[in-house]
Amino acid sequence: METVVGIEDNDDGKLEDSVVDRSSSAALSSSPKKISNPVVYKLVRVEGDGRLVPATDDEVMEVEDFLEYENSEMRVVADTGQSLECISIERSSSGKLRLECSEEADLGKLNAKFQYIEQMLQKVKQEERLRLSSRSPVHSHVKIDSQCSADKFPVVNEKVRSETPYQEAPSIASSLNYSHSNQSGSIDQCSRPSEGVIESGSSASDVYSTSKHNFSMPEGEICLDKLSIKELHELFKVTFGRETTVKDKQWLKRRIAMSLTNSCDVSATTFTVKDNKITRKCEEECSGNASAAAVISVKNMAGEGCGIEDNQVASETRLKNLNVENELRDEDQQREERAAKRIRKPTKRYIEELSENESREHIPRSSSSNKNIGHGHVSPTAYVEPARSAFPEARMFITRFDSLGGSDVQIPCVSRVRRSRPRKNIKSLMKFLPTGVGEAAKLSNGSDADSEIQDKVSKPCSMPVKMHLLSTTESVKEKQCLVIGTTEPRQELRPKRIDPSSNTSEGDIVTVPTAKGGMRRKHHRAWTLVEVMKLVEGVSRCGPGRWSEIKRLSFSSYSYRTSVDLKDKWRNLLKASFAQTPADEGMNSRKHGTAPIPEPILVRVRELAEMNSQAPQNFSSSKLTASGPGSVHGDRLGYL
DNA sequence: GTTAGGG
DNA sequence: CCCTAAC
The missing domain is CATH 1.10.246.220 (Serum Albumin; Chain A, Domain 1)
Incomplete structure (x- = not known):
């Protein structure tokens, strides 16, 4: 079988730097001009026997202004195998995305798509099974054939040939080995066809190979929730044509689901994506169709920031930076990051909260300890910058990666400052102040001694102290809501209730739920x-x-x-x-x-x-x- | 700064 | 007890 992925510049036949630059890190946002070149993706279909057949030229999907950049254009060629599926997405000047499917994109196609996904998943499962059984290493050969005809449809074709149904360890890392292929340069130059054989193959190619239809999951239903990270990665890869390093399940599921939902007019199709489940409404003929076709590529994430990332020319990365492994990773990460930047920055409170949790849990913030913290959003993906992890103490703020809204974000961790009422024993300190203490003692008759002292003392002499009280109290009011009970040791919250018998007691500080769901602290003192x-x-x-x-x-x-x-x-x-x-x-x-x-x-x-x-x-x-x-x-x- | 009233 | 509009 073979997979053919093509990128072309149908403008003037120059694939050149437009592609290259685009996939190079961060260049995308900085040079919109280069993105203006249309790119065509050619996908493949999977034949019944597992063969992948390249799509033809007329199987073209046009995506206009797919990226947020005005002039960008992207075309996706998709072949569903049986018939042509043509999806066109274009964004009007108003920014609205229009999506339409060609007449041929009928139920059959969608079913085919669904089947393809099923197959893919099954494949992955199989791989994992095999891997678990720890068989002798089997490597697959991936043949990459890039050819580029300058005249009509200058296309760089990447032919991936997998000779074994699975690979030993189809992890992200291994698939990154992809980039070691020796033909990378040819792709960049595009005018020179080249071929390369890659050991260890890519998981992508594995995915494309088909296997018999034996599913553990119920027919017509794929539950994203049940997929492992790896499976999600595969699905992601198939869906978006590129790999991802994101290990956040939620994120992956969301993306995939959205893609599948939006890749066509779902309402008119047989698929429904609900609760992370892709279900097929239709039953009939398509079910037995073994020649499932792969066609997933377009998605509409407009308005969600992260969309750009995915809209990035899918397999560019692979085609291009084939030689630098790290670059690939970096780029991928940067994409995620860039996408993340379009998401609102975490609020101060959010940061504090997280920091709070961390410090409380005594989790040392080392480079590798990107564990879930607090809300389960922390992405283990996080590549901590070496410099940072090497000298954590050198920075005031240590940052970590977190996934917000499905995208990785770097979030500074701040050590929290005390944010609460000052210690109650401040009063004991105040007692040592020169003024008013003596007469206070004389005035007090038992129960109110304490407060009287405080009263007398605070009034005349201790301005600074008072101000401190005020300011802290104020900040407490505003922010403490979420940290109640966690920030402070109990002893501070519940100070000396040492002598319940006497009414000297200061009263309790109790927290009550507030209208907004938060908590506020009130100083309660029962009336005598x-x-x-x-x-x-x-x-x-x-x-x-x-x-x-x-x-x-x-x-x-x-x-x-x-x-x-x-x-x-x-x-x-x-x-x-x-x-x-x-x-x-x-x-x-x-x-x-x-x-x-x-x-x-x-x-x-x-x-x-x-x-x-x-x-x-x-x-x-x-x-x-x-x-x-x-x-x-x-x-x-x-x-x- | 106080009062009144709602939360 | 807190918050705040209205004095």
């Missing part, structure tokens, strides 16, 4: 009965709404109670007092954790609410007045 009474008293004295004043008068020593807190608490008290009365303690007794608010207090709250017209409408005022205790009457007279 004393505080409640003070509040009620304050309200009775100043009236509801004058929270600042109440705060000033009654809560001057409670630095942690803001006027807003008072207001909120009052609101709650109001609610509680009116809610519970009818049901008689219903709510109150239900809450075990918090001590129920004594009825007298609630009564007074109700009273105050009533006189300030804060009582709910439906509440009977008669009952209120009747039960109103006289004891507090004097206090509130002034407000009546």
Whole structure:
């Protein structure tokens, strides 16, 4: 069998540098002009006996402006074997991609395509089986024949001849050996036909060889999910005509699925790609067709950035850089990278998060440890730059490769700085500050000693400290959502709750889910009965709404109670007092954790609410007045 | 800076 | 308790 892949420049017959340059690394983006040359890919069909037959000239698929570059043009010749499949994709000036299939691209063709894929997969499986059984090395010979006629259809043909159905280790690496072939130069020059025999063959050629139809997978269904990386690579290769180094399964599956989906008008065909499954809707005639044909080449990834990469002239790479293995790799990588660049950069938060995970897991960031971290997106593919891995400490930011949106991206790892509330023991430090400590001790009566100290101290003397508190608190608010519970050791989050018996406790910092799915941290401190009474008293004295004043008068020593807190608490008290009365303690007794608010207090709250017209409408005022205790009457007279 | 009210 | 619009 033989595989013929042709690249041509149908413009003026010059294949030359346009192809060469294009496949050379990074040249693509920098020199759009060269890409303007149309290129024709000639694919092959697989005969029933496993032979591959080159496509003919008229089996041409035109892809216009396939790349994002305005003038680029690409033609793909596809032969499905039985009949011609012609798919034309063109992008209008508006950037919209139009895709159309020729009349001949009928169900039969698509079925053939499907079958081809099946065969390919089977082939791969077979290979793996054989490889596993560790047989004696069998090498296949790949014959590459490039010929280029300058006149009509200057085509470089790469004839790949595989003489054995499988190769020993059809890995990416081995297929890269491809590039060692001695005819590489001829391809570059294109005008000189050449031939080369390659040991160890390419996996691509293996793929093209057919084998009997014995599938483990259900007929008419290929589940990408079940494929190994290697299989996906093969499929990728067949699909896009080039190899990939990406080992991200998701990425591969996505690409392949998209390609298969978009290579033709699927809706009108027998294929459906759903959930990474390629399924064939039709049943009938095509099923037995052994002469499956291979035709996959075009795909439309418009609008997805990565599209360019794939749209890159498929097998150029192989045809061209046949001699430099590393270049090939580099280029491939660069393509992935370039594609990646079109994807949004990872957010700061994302980076931090990942870094966070890493440091937590104590994974040394060595060159080889590109393991999945956190979200399973890290691509093991990642080639860590030698310089980088050699001197990791020399860089402030160590980068790693990650796959974002299916493309490899380099992501800097930053070591995270402390981003949380300052340690609670900052207070102990503050105690040593010269001001106010003495009187604070004198003022405090037990429970509030701590806070009072803090209050006194922080007010007059410690501006810097205060500012620190503020700033950190603020940043915490914003960013901490995702790192809660992970960033900080518990001891910091839950500081000294050493003496639960005393109300000195600072209160817990609890995290609550926020509307946006994140978490926010709040400093919770339960209201004590004393505080409640003070509040009620304050309200009775100043009236509801004058929270600042109440705060000033009654809560001057409670630095942690803001006027807003008072207001909120009052609101709650109001609610509680009116809610519970009818049901008689219903709510109150239900809450075990918090001590129920004594009825007298609630009564007074109700009273105050009533006189300030804060009582709910439906509440009977008669009952209120009747039960109103006289004891507090004097206090509130002034407000009546 | 406070208040009021929603979350 | 947090956030914020409206004072």
